[in-house]
Amino acid sequence: MIKSFQLIYHDEHSLSEFINKHDLDQHPHLLIQAFVGDSPIAVIEELQSQINRLLPYGTLIGCSSNGQVNDGRIVTEVVLSFTVFEKTKVDSLLQEKTDSSKQLGKRLYEEMRKPDTKVFIVFSSHLQLGVQEFLEGVSEEGNEIVIVGGVSSDLPNKRPTYVFTNHGISPDGFVTASLSHEELLVRSNAIEEWQEVGPTFNITKAKGNILEEMNDVKPIRILETYLGKRFVKDLPDSSIEFPFLLQELKKKMAVYIINVLPNGSVELSHEVRVGDKVSFGFVSVEDLIYSTTKLLSQLKRHPVEAHFVYHCVARRRYIRDVTDQELTYFNRISPVSGFFTYGEFGQRDDKVKLLAHSLTYLGLSEGVREPIRNMKVDFQLTPDSDVMMSLTHLINTAEKDIKELTQNIQISEEYYRSLFDNNTDFVYSTDLSGRFNSLNPSFIKTFGYTKEEILGKSALQFIREEDVGRVRRHFYRAMDGREQYYDLPIASKNGEVNFFQIKNIPITVDGKCVGIFGIGRNVTKERQFEKKITQLAYFDGETDLPNKMKFRELVDEHIERANKKKREMAVLFLDMDRFKIINDTLGHWAGDLIIKELALRIQGTLPKGAYLGRFSGDTFTVLLTKDVNESSISAITEDILKTIQAPFTYKGKEFYISVSIGVGIFPRDGEESTDLLRNADSALTWAKSKGGNNTVYFSKGMKEENTRKVEMEAHLRKAIEREELFVAFQPIIDISNQSLIGCESLLRWQHPLWGLISPAEFIPLAEETGLIYDIGKWVLVESCLQLKKWLDQQNAKFYISVNVSAQQFQHPTFHCDVKEALLLSGLQPEYLCLELTETIMLHDAAHTIEVMRSLAELGVKLAIDDFGTGYSSLSYLKHLPLHILKIDRSFVQNMSDHTPDVAIVQSIATMGKGLNMKVVAEGVETMEQLELLDQLGCDYAQGYLIERPMTLDNMNTYLKNLHLVTSQDS
Known part of the structure; x- marks a missing residue:
């Protein structure tokens, strides 16, 4: 198991108290990452001394930084991140820049790599160290090790920046921590999303990392022309905003300026050659949010025990709200720490690269955690980020179908008419008032109207009244330059209703919107299929009741409402006593019929605001949301017990079933769905252990008993090899x-901590497991x-x-x-x-x-x-x-x-x-x-x-x- 703790460092006293509070001096495998902001070297030396004295087994790496992450928040103070490993061995290395960067990288691999090494965490004191060559030197020796980290500063002459370990400090070098153990689980990701903007340039003169001319012009002049003098004045820092995108093996790679030379040439973060093509790149906020959401969704299903992020400083400056939300979500999975860098190290296309405007991520586990059920990822953007998103859409206006539909500016009338007339999807255009002014043949065929019946009429006349407001909003957004996608039911002339996916695109002439293009596709079958898939995914096939997944969603939804209204609600777990005998005696066909009858009987006893689900097999769940208290719950459970006790008839014979019920009440028995469901299930287990045919409310004692059972099972699995079990006679x-x-x-069990454990306690557990x-x-x-x-x-x-x-x-x-x-x-x-x-x-x-x-x-x-x-x-x-x-x-x-x-x-x-x-x-x-x-x-x-x-x-x-x-x- 891995545990992670963060401290905003002030002095030795607070550090000592923090160490004692978390028993950090008791762990031989301890990684300490220190992000010290712009602290002078004297502060770093004092910090080294304190850590070496208070945590002699700790392995320290750290660096100067421009923004630190502490428990998912961006702070300006010095941050110490402590990561405790149960099995993983931690080593560190400080390398001064005394040789070529590539040789330094190779030497790092040779000195620190072990057969079970999984991760290198690397910090560089500044960009002018040949960082990309260093990374290539490490990965050239073998790409089986994950490399993450970042650069402390862009230029060393702006302010002194340092990297350091327990016993060394350097303003001109690299520090590395290696993590080694065969059972260490590693997740790594590098999220970097760029799009091209502006023209493409040919590199006409270059040598290594030095770009001398583009289109036979000095790069500084081109940068001034297209991006302005402010941009050039702030180089190389501003290069993170608009890096060059270099075409490399049919893929675009961000390359940014790390130094401006007196003759107007620039030094780049990657080697370029004459004949290469470059364009300007701009961050795609929408793609960044999508990629980060995808990563967070994966982590919800397979959460890690500790993780770190190394962000670009540009993300903090220009999309601060997105970055803040990212860190908050990461911290809900497990405590997150890291710092903001001037270049991030991450895996892209199976290579370790120096990235820009990226989030590089490292997740670590030595064990397996339960999925996180109740975390919804939904980024909320401020006006600043909305502006960035709008800029992204403006940059993307060269999309293929818009080019085709606005061909009166871009292509010939003949090509446009062929595209318009022969499109199998229906295509139309309207003026700014929403009146039809052109239709293609597919439109006429789809709806059965003549052109005379449509042209000049408002599009709103042909849709349902309840959809008018929604369609009008999409229309206005399209006029503002934003593409719109939406589903819409539309009736043809003969009254047949189908579902169509509509796309609205602005028609622009000389930069002004003069109308709207619409494209429509019949998606009725797809939507019916999606509905069927949803039914299969979320509802039980035999009873049509919500299944386990859907029931959890219902509980999550109503917990959110109950929190707002300060109401109680309850979850009931119902399990049929000895139902297996019914299946074994009568067969599963009869068992399925009885399950359906059970569902109908239970449903008939439930009040308004109650939801019934089939959790699995012969287990049902009930969610009570209105007027919930123990008195009302008891009345409902008594009705359920009575209705199930009535005989079931199959082939002329009567059969009797009883039910056990476990009850969990929100919020006292769990403020989140996972806890509430688990505790209701625990109450059900107690009800069955008491002989069944009764109702049991959850209590804290059950949770303690369940916790002890889980712990006892883990110990019991190792009891034989530890020679804790013995035979008495x-x-x-x-x-x-x-x-x-x-x-x-x-059989007897003598546990080293719990003493002699009764067979009545551990034998049933051994049978159960x-x-x-x-x-x-x-x-x-x-x-x-x-x-x-x-x-x-x-x-x-x-x-x-x-x-x-x-x-x-x-x-x-x-x-x-x-x-x-x-x-x-x-x-x-x-x-x-x-x-x-x-x-x-x-x-x-x-x-x-x-x-x-x-x-x-x-x-x-x-x-x-x-x-x-x-x-x-x-x-x-x-x-x-x-x-x-x-x-x-x-x-x-x-x-x-x-x-x-x-x-x-x-x-x-x-x-x-x-x-x-x-x-x-x-x-x-x-x-x-x-x-x-x-x-x-x-x-x-x-x-x-x-x-x-x-x-x-x-x-x-x-x-x-x-x-x-x-x-x-x-």
Whole structure:
């Protein structure tokens, strides 16, 4: 697991308190990133000293910065980011610029790369270090390592900027942190979205990274002409706003100016050659938002444990509102930190590149987190960003279909008319009042009107009244220069209604809008198909009720409303008790019919404002949104219990079902849908554990119990290998002479922190999680091995009795497991007794009998444990190869001369003798009970009167003492 913490640093006292609060000095794998703004070197040296003293195991890398990120907010103070790793090893390296940048990159790879290295986080003190060559040098040696980071400054002579580690500081170098572990999960992304603006230029003179002439003119003159003197004055900083876009392998790459030379040439961030073509680039805000939304949506489904972002300073300056929202969303996934750079490092086209105006992202995990269900990504733009978006649309006005439709300016009338007349989609144009002034043949064919019936008429006359306002808004937006897309139902002349996708585009002449083009396509079938897909995706196929996904959306929607109105609401989980028996008895076809009937019955009990969903199988969910309190909930659940208790009829026979209900109330049982649903489900589990046919409201105790179950499951999975499980032994004696006849193996768990855990607590958990098979197999082998040792050491002969769960018994390899345990131990089969519960017969009686017979043929004894408390039919007993019946302790402990338990015990003993079985009484605690059992005809006994369950050492002592007594008697 990875944990991340951020601190706005002020002094050593606050740093020390923060370290103590989060126990940061207790972790050997700790990455510290320091973003120190424009702090002087003395402050950095003092910070180094404090960290080395307070966190001797911490690995520090840091840099100067122009804007820092702390817990998803942009701040100006010094920020320290602490990342604690459970497994990942962290190393750092400071490299001074003493060699070519490419050689430095190669040396970094050679010195820091290990077989399990996954990430290099790199900071550069400034741009004039050959950063791109450095990155190429690193990735040239191998591209399996993710490289992220950024540049501290554009020019070193503007202000001193530094990079540093625990023990070094440099104004002219690189620092790197490497993260290494084979289980480290890494997510990386680089979001950089540009579009071309203005003309394309040919590079006519260049050498390496130096651009000397474009179209035979010095680049500074071209920049002044197209972008103005202010832009040139602010270079190289302003180059981030309008970088060059270089055509490279059919793709555009942003290249920006890092230095202006006295002769009017410029130094670029990437090598260029004569013959290359470049244009100006401008950021596409719309594409940036789309790409960031896509990344955030992926992270919602697969959230990371810690992440960092390295933003361009231009994003903070020009799209601050977008950047602020990005950071807020990232921070809702996990705490985010980083800094604003003058060039970002990220993967593009399988190469590590120096980027501009980008967001480079690094996400890290050592484990798996639950998806984030209730986070909706929806960027809200300020007027400044709306201006940027409008500028983006203006730049995109060269789109193909607009060129085609505004051909009166751009192409010949003949080509325009061919396009207009032969288009399979209907095309029309209107004046600025919305009156039709041209139609293509497809329009006439689609709607059945003549030209005379349409031309000169307002388009609003041909649509539904309720759509007029919406269409008018799209029309005005198109007049403002913004393309519009929308769906619209339109009736043809014969009254047939179809759905059309409409596109409105402004017709511009000399820069002014003179009308609107419209293009329409029939999308009726597509919309019907989409509706069907939506139905399949969000609704249950059998009942047409909202499925799990749709029900979660309903809960999210109503939580938002309930928050605003300060109202309570409730979620009910309903699960049919023992519904599996219906499916097994009548078949799934009948089960499906009953499910539909259940849905109708439950729906009939619900008030207004209630929603019913089918969560899965025989589990339903109910959302109550109006007048919610415990009294109203109880009335509803009572109605549900009653209506389900009424018999169901199938093929003339009546069947009865009961239901268990768990209730979670908003907001006390969860302020978010994930928590509310989980807690209602926990309440359902408690209701079923109490026997079903009842309602349970969630309480905090259930959450604590569930948390303990989850923790216990994790510990139980490792209990065998950590040797925390052990076998205890309880002797079984022959009542007639009180001699040792056998002993029962009893599983125990000694946890290092929780102490001795009751089997009643962890055995059901092992069965529920499927761990019981491996644990049961281990107990079987250990018991056989131990008994073989005792039989070899002792004169006495006795059997060992091993409990077998229903899951273990039904496992296809169980018979082989028994044979393997006997083979490994060398134990003769007659000394092994397998204790089975009566519930084994409930699963598959035919298979159970077959397995029991095969075990009996092997020579193993079989016993029915806790006899009299289960569901077995007595008619089965005469057909089963059983050797022993064990009377449940509840009958033994309640025996007295005048209780029915005496008759029960006597009946079992008599039946056992009649079936040629031995009868063992469990839970014997007094001599009176033992004497009474002898009189009633029981053969064997075990319990505290004889011995409590003993550890191996105590059992060894017991057997030695027993041997001594036997020797003296002989």
